[in-house]
Amino acid sequence: MTTETMKIFQWQDYQEAVRSFVLPLVAFVLFLxxxxxxxxxxETSLGQVPGPVAVWGQATNLVAEHREERQKEVAFxxxxxxxxxxxxxxxxxxxxxxxxxxxxxxxxxxxxxxxxTVFSGFLLATVIAVPLGVLTGLSTNVxxxxxxxxxxxxxxxxxxxxxLVTIVVSAVYVxxxxxxxxxxxxxxxxxxxxxxxxxxxxxxxGVSSMDRDLxxxxxxxxxxxxxxxxxIALPSAIPMIFTGLRLSLxxxxxxxxxxxxxxxxxxxxxxxxxxxxxxxxNSLGRIMVAVFTIGFIGxxxxxxxxxxxxxxxxxxxxxxx
Amino acid sequence: MTIEHLNxxxxxxxxxxxxxxxxxxxxxxxxxxxxxxxxxIGHSGCxxxxxxxxxxGLLKATTGGVVLDGTEVDExxxxxxxxxxxxxxMPWLTAYxxxxxxxxxxxxxxxxxxxxxxxxxxxLKLVHMEHAMDKLPGEISGGxxxxxxxxxxLSMQPRVLLMDEPFGALDAxxxxxxxxxxxxxxxxxxxxxxxxxxxxxxxxxxSDRIVMMTNGPxxxxxxxLDIKLERPRNRVELADSPEYNHYRAAVLKFLYERHQNPExxxxxxxxxxEEPCSEDMSLRVVSNSAAA
Numbered sequence: 001m002t003t004e005t006m007k008i009f010q011w012q013d014y015q016e017a018v019r020s021f022v023l024p025l026v027a028f029v030l031f032l033x034x035x036x037x038x039x040x041x042x043e044t045s046l047g048q049v050p051g052p053v054a055v056w057g058q059a060t061n062l063v064a065e066h067r068e069e070r071q072k073e074v075a076f077x078x079x080x081x082x083x084x085x086x087x088x089x090x091x092x093x094x095x096x097x098x099x100x101x102x103x104x105x106x107x108x109x110x111x112x113x114x115x116x117t118v119f120s121g122f123l124l125a126t127v128i129a130v131p132l133g134v135l136t137g138l139s140t141n142v143x144x145x146x147x148x149x150x151x152x153x154x155x156x157x158x159x160x161x162x163x164l165v166t167i168v169v170s171a172v173y174v175x176x177x178x179x180x181x182x183x184x185x186x187x188x189x190x191x192x193x194x195x196x197x198x199x200x201x202x203x204x205x206g207v208s209s210m211d212r213d214l215x216x217x218x219x220x221x222x223x224x225x226x227x228x229x230x231x232i233a234l235p236s237a238i239p240m241i242f243t244g245l246r247l248s249l250x251x252x253x254x255x256x257x258x259x260x261x262x263x264x265x266x267x268x269x270x271x272x273x274x275x276x277x278x279x280x281x282n283s284l285g286r287i288m289v290a291v292f293t294i295g296f297i298g299x300x301x302x303x304x305x306x307x308x309x310x311x312x313x314x315x316x317x318x319x320x321x
Numbered sequence: 322m323t324i325e326h327l328n329x330x331x332x333x334x335x336x337x338x339x340x341x342x343x344x345x346x347x348x349x350x351x352x353x354x355x356x357x358x359x360x361x362i363g364h365s366g367c368x369x370x371x372x373x374x375x376x377x378g379l380l381k382a383t384t385g386g387v388v389l390d391g392t393e394v395d396e397x398x399x400x401x402x403x404x405x406x407x408x409x410x411m412p413w414l415t416a417y418x419x420x421x422x423x424x425x426x427x428x429x430x431x432x433x434x435x436x437x438x439x440x441x442x443x444x445l446k447l448v449h450m451e452h453a454m455d456k457l458p459g460e461i462s463g464g465x466x467x468x469x470x471x472x473x474x475l476s477m478q479p480r481v482l483l484m485d486e487p488f489g490a491l492d493a494x495x496x497x498x499x500x501x502x503x504x505x506x507x508x509x510x511x512x513x514x515x516x517x518x519x520x521x522x523x524x525x526x527x528s529d530r531i532v533m534m535t536n537g538p539x540x541x542x543x544x545x546l547d548i549k550l551e552r553p554r555n556r557v558e559l560a561d562s563p564e565y566n567h568y569r570a571a572v573l574k575f576l577y578e579r580h581q582n583p584e585x586x587x588x589x590x591x592x593x594x595e596e597p598c599s600e601d602m603s604l605r606v607v608s609n610s611a612a613a
Contacts, residue, residue, distance in 0.1 A: 213409035219397040314413030
C-alpha cells in the first residue's frame with residue numbers, strides 16, 4: 001500500500017470517528033434544548049415540569065439520600081453492638097441479638113430489587129422455554145399440539161396475569177419461614193409468563209430451520225437422539241435462541257415495571273408510583289430520574305445479552321445490533 | 322459363489338407428490354466390486370442423488386434394495402460414509418472437532434483417546450489439512466471445507482464412500498487440485514467409491530466405470546462405460562491421449578446426443594425433481610428424530 005492510499009484511509013477513519021461521535025452528541029444536545037424549552041412552558045398541579053438541570057439535581061439528591069440511609073443503618077447497628085457489649089459485660093449469660101434495620105428502601109435499593117426480580121423471572125422463563133422450544137422445533141407434532149396455546153397466551157398483557165398470579169402465589173406459597181417474599185415471587189412469575197413466548201418461538205424456529213445436511217450427517221453417524229439435539233440442533237439454533245432471549249429480556253423489563261406499579265411490589269415501578277402519590281414539588285423530577293434509569297438499565301441489559309451472544313455464538317458474521 | 326461387495330438390486334423410487342405419484346427411478350441395477358471407483362453421471366434431475374441416498378440409507382427404495390457385503394441396507398450408517406455437496410461441516414466446530422465427532426462415534430470403545438487423536442490427525446493429513454486443524458469452517462475456503470468433509474468421511478473407515486457432487490461448488494482450479502488429492506488418497510486406501518458428478522472430465526479421470534443415467538422421470542441406467550486407463554493418471558498427459566478422448570467423447574455423445582438435457586427442451590422451466598424428494602426426506606428426518 002502506498003503512503004498516498006494510507007493517508008486516505010486514515011482520513012476516512014478519522015471522518016468516520018467524528019461522525020459516529022459528533023452526530024449522536026448533536027442529537028442529544030438538541031433533545032436537551034427541546035426538553036428544557038418545553039418544560040419551562042408547562043405548568044402542572046405539581047409545579048413546573050423540571051428541565052434537565054432540575055432532574056440532574058434530583059438524581060444527585062437520590063444518591064445522597066441513599067448514602068444517608070446507609071449511614072443511618074450503620075449507626076443503628078453500631079448502637080446495638082455497643083448495647084449488647086454492655087449487657088454482656090454485666091451478665092455474660094445475657095441473650096443478645098441484633099435487629100435488622102428497617103428503613104425505607106432508597107432509589108438505589110429499588111433498582112437492585114428490580115434487577116434481581118427481572119433476572120429471576122427471565123432465568124425461569126429461559127429454563128422452561130429453551131428445552132420446550134427445542135422439542136417444538138424438532139417435532140411437527142409437538143408444534144401442532146402447543147401452537148394454539150402459545151398463540152393464545154402470547155398476546156396476554158402482564159397486567160391481566162398479575163391478579164391471578166398474586167392470588168395463586170398467596171394460596172400456594174404458605175410457609176412460616178419464607179425464603180422469598182410473596183411480592184418478589186409474584187413479580188418474578190409475571191415476568192416469566194411474558195418472557196416465555198419470544199424465547200420459545202425463536203428457539204423452535206431456529207431448531208426447525210437447521211441445515212438438513214447436518215441432520216443427515218448425524219444420521220450417517222448414527223448419533224443418538226440426545227447427541228443429535230446437543231451437538232446439532234442446539235448449536236444450530238444458538239443465534240435464533242439469542243434473538244429470542246434478547247426480546248424476552250427487554251419485554252420482561254418493561255413488564256416488571258408495570259407489575260411493580262400495579263401490585264405495589266418493591267422495585268422501580270413502586271418508586272415511580274410512590275412519587276406520583278406523594279405529589280411533592282420534587283416528585284416530577286424524581287419520576288423523570290426513574291424513567292431515565294429504567295431506559296438506561298434496559299439498554300444495558302440488551303447490550304449485555306449482545307455481548308453474551310457474541311461470546312457464545314459461532315456465527316460471527318451475523319449482523320448483531 | 323462369492324457375494325458381491327455392493328449390489329444395487331432393481332431399485333425403483335416413487336415419490337408421492339401433491340400432483341400424484343412421481344417415479345424418479347425405475348429398475349436401477351448395479352453391482353460394484355470392492356475397491357472400484359464408480360461415477361454416476363447424468364443431467365440434473367435424473368435421480369443420481371436419489372440413487373446415492375438409497376445406498377446411503379437416507380431414502381428407502383419403493384421396490385428393490387441395496388445389499389452391502391451380504392447385508393441389506395435399511396438405515397444410514399458410518400460404513401457408508403457420505404461426502405455432501407456443500408461440505409456439511411458443523412460451523413461451530415473446528416476442522417479437528419468435526420472429524421472428532423465422527424471418530425468418537427465410530428470408534429467409541431475401540432480406540433483409546435490417544436489413538437483417536439492420532440487417527441483424526443492422520444485423516445486430516447491425508448487431505449493436506451493438518452495446518453488448519455483448529456480453524457472453524459467459516460475461516461477456511463470452500464475447497465478446504467470440502468477437504469475436511471472428505472477427511473471426516475474417510476475417518477469413518479467406510480466400506481463404501483459416497484460422494485454427492487463433492488466438487489460441484491468449487492472453482493475449476495480448486496477442483497483440479499481436489500481431484501489430484503482424491504486420486505492420491507484412492508491409491509493409498511483403495512476405497513470403494515460411488516461419486517455423482519456433472520463433469521465429464523472428472524468422471525473419466527477418476528473412475529474405473531462411468532454409469533450414465535437416462536433422463537427422468539423413471540430414470541435408469543442407460544449405459545456403463547469401462548475406463549481402462551492406466552493408473553496413476555496424469556491429467557496433462559491424458560489431454561493428448563486418444564484413448565482418453567475416446568472415453569470423453571463417448572460420455573459426451575450419450576449426454577448430449579442420445580439423452581439431451583431436458584432443461585434445454587423445456588426452456589427455463591426448471592423441473593426441480595430432486596428438490597421435492599430431499600424436502601420430503603428432511604420432513605421425515607424431523608418427525609423421526611422427535612419420535613425416537
